Amino acid sequence: MAIMTSSPTLTFNDGNTIPQLGYGVWQVEDDVAEKVVRQAFDAGFRHIDTAKIYGNEAGVGRAIASSGLSAEEIFITTKLWNADQGYESTLEAFEKSLDRLGLESLDLYLIHWQQPKQEKYVDTWKALIELKKRGRVKSIGVSNFTKEGLQHIIDETGVVPAINQVELHPFFNQADLREFNASKGILTQAWSPLGQGGELLESATIAEIAAKHQATPAQVVIAWHLAIGNVVIPKSVTESRIQENFAALNVTLDATDVEAINSLDRGAEGRIGPDPAVSDFA
Numbered sequence: 001m002a003i004m005t006s007s008p009t010l011t012f013n014d015g016n017t018i019p020q021l022g023y024g025v026w027q028v029e030d031d032v033a034e035k036v037v038r039q040a041f042d043a044g045f046r047h048i049d050t051a052k053i054y055g056n057e058a059g060v061g062r063a064i065a066s067s068g069l070s071a072e073e074i075f076i077t078t079k080l081w082n083a084d085q086g087y088e089s090t091l092e093a094f095e096k097s098l099d100r101l102g103l104e105s106l107d108l109y110l111i112h113w114q115q116p117k118q119e120k121y122v123d124t125w126k127a128l129i130e131l132k133k134r135g136r137v138k139s140i141g142v143s144n145f146t147k148e149g150l151q152h153i154i155d156e157t158g159v160v161p162a163i164n165q166v167e168l169h170p171f172f173n174q175a176d177l178r179e180f181n182a183s184k185g186i187l188t189q190a191w192s193p194l195g196q197g198g199e200l201l202e203s204a205t206i207a208e209i210a211a212k213h214q215a216t217p218a219q220v221v222i223a224w225h226l227a228i229g230n231v232v233i234p235k236s237v238t239e240s241r242i243q244e245n246f247a248a249l250n251v252t253l254d255a256t257d258v259e260a261i262n263s264l265d266r267g268a269e270g271r272i273g274p275d276p277a278v279s280d281f282a
Contacts, residue, residue: 060101201221
């Protein structure tokens, strides 16, 4: 079997593409981000996912600048923070993120949380539509949106998000939301794809499948995400694990493996983070 040296891509509803396997930098300090993003580039990653609230856009920007890679070779996502929601404030926050990243334009910009109680996400979505019209960003999407929130912005603007990035892992596999996203032509992206605290990676089911494929538990879970069509952004600050995560591209699960991992779902009890339907924080 040929060794995969680049991620497969998925196509957005706007015709642009995204590498299906990316590298996330949540909870990575800015002064560490430059080093680990460079390590991710060296491992083969070309898709980097950051956000204003992570406080490391500048570090990601330094890694891009020193990488020797062209803008055409990489895919960069960042996200608008909750306190910046609203039409004009979104336009301003976007330019500041771009400055920190050191980029002329962006591949993907997301509304980080729906924040339903704020009642600003429709105006915020209209600002993202404007940024795309201006050519400042190639594709626009959302993060942590419910089916109802997605339908609302589509009804209000006629513009369907390219992607919805949500908490998603085998203990909380969001099958219903994934089905809804797909019905609208929206890709699903998984954050916290490996769960939290090690419980998932220590599961007997995952361990058995890992042994079968001579892979690590993390590689098996990443391979599951790829198999069910998710865009996935595992995060590590350990170089060997960054390399290991990228090598998950070479793990191919069969239908029995996928079904066994699907059966680990705990529904709402498996959720780690806030519920987007009620979350309200700045």
